[in-house]
Amino acid sequence: MQNSKLFLKVLLPTKVILQCEAIKIIAEGKNGSFCLLPQHIDFVSALVPGILAVTDVDGKEQFVAVDEGILVKCSGNVFISTVNAVISNSLEELNTIIRENFQHLNEKEKSVRSAVAKLEAGFIKTFINLKEHG
Numbered sequence: 001m002q003n004s005k006l007f008l009k010v011l012l013p014t015k016v017i018l019q020c021e022a023i024k025i026i027a028e029g030k031n032g033s034f035c036l037l038p039q040h041i042d043f044v045s046a047l048v049p050g051i052l053a054v055t056d057v058d059g060k061e062q063f064v065a066v067d068e069g070i071l072v073k074c075s076g077n078v079f080i081s082t083v084n085a086v087i088s089n090s091l092e093e094l095n096t097i098i099r100e101n102f103q104h105l106n107e108k109e110k111s112v113r114s115a116v117a118k119l120e121a122g123f124i125k126t127f128i129n130l131k132e133h134g
Contacts, residue, residue: 003038003076005057010064010080017085018064024055025078027071036073045071047082051094062087063094 008025010018025036028050052064069082086101088094 006036006038006073006076006078008054008078008080010052010066010082010085012085013083018054018062018087020054020062021057022054022078023057023059024053026053027066027080028052029071036078038076040073042074044073047071047080051091052080060089062089063091065094065098 004023006022006025008018008020008022009016023038026033027036027045028034028048029045030048033050034045047066047069049067050065052066054062054064056062065086065088066080066082067084069080072079072081084101086094086097088097
């Protein structure tokens with residue numbers, strides 16, 4: 001008898017962010033979005049940043065915003081490994097969380113780029129001074 005549900009585990013580097021039984025999982029790979037059902041064949045897919053839609057055994061939907069990652073379906077198990085993910089039962093709430101997180105990441109990225117630019121400028125200035133005096 002074939003499984004009528006999937007066991008999903010979404011893994012971050014430091015913790016398991018989601019663990020549930022599902023009847024349908026929609027994800028987005030490099031070649032577009034796809035749907036997993038319990039009877040589908042086993043496979044592996046690279047994921048792109050996007051929204052994972054999970055329908056649980058009660059028919060309720062959960063949404064997970066995932067960064068790039070890997071999805072592996074093996075028998076009735078689906079494992080997703082990603083660097084970053086956020087869960088919500090509402091797309092609107094998920095949208096707000098994503099905007100806040102991306103704005104925070106963009107601010108960090110700008111700060112790091114500014115520090116790197118200062119280091120590069122200092123290195124170039126030191127190199128020019130050495131060349132002029134050496």
